[in-house]
Amino acid sequence: MNFEVRLVKAGKTKISYPAELVRDDGDHLVVRAPWAAPGVRDFGFVRFEPGDVFTEHYWRTRWYAVKEVRTADGALKGWYCDVTRPALVTGRGLTVEDLDLDLWVSADGAAVLRLDEDEFAASGLHRQDPPAAQAAVAALAEVEALALRGALAAELAG
Template identity: 70%
Template structure:
């Protein structure tokens, strides 16, 4: 991979969920910002938003925070909103050209106009058993979701500047 691209590897429950190429936009040593087209096959309709071919994601990964934020735009550039994954801090392997992110099941959606801030997959998180297997990680995940919910209501855009 060139110095301007990386492979994003999303891991869930110890298995690779998806991997896709992304263009590096910025890296300040703490936060890595990449851009990638919608990488899954077909359309994913969540009810509150549709991810579809042509969508472009600007993704923000932190080495020291328990979440990743994905700004989602339609093919025409219209902002759809922000999909926030609660995840362990990103591991950026410069040598392999990879960004590895371990998804912890909790998610948050913030609509483009900020009118919708939705906590997602809390039942999946509970069923996953992280609280029993890694109570510290589970606690950090819940704190991160709470923090992102506040940011979603009060200033997610400021965080991403």
């Protein structure tokens, strides 16, 4: 089934792309899509490039999304975790609001990197919506704890 994923940041669509709906249990949605941005994005610790396949996990009740990233030939690169508001699902699409905090977990679990904390601090969310800012910080801690325990893959399978 075709599905449309829309990532919103500061009220504007950051990216929108088609994905295949893999499953939806009423809370946890899983979609699969190829790398949707043009060209290569090199973060230094990982490169996202044409041919990469993202299996993306979204929840209607959790404040994060987790994207398992594999090469075109199926080798696991790792997991990119976005702190977001819970997913809003309508018809054949979902929308998530990016709250700037991110986490990268390498395929072997040896690297667990917090990302974009400076962007989160500069976003003003603490002043504009203190409960959302608290939920975002708690979500980052939750997904980081899963990664550090080596439990992230098991959580996604469940």
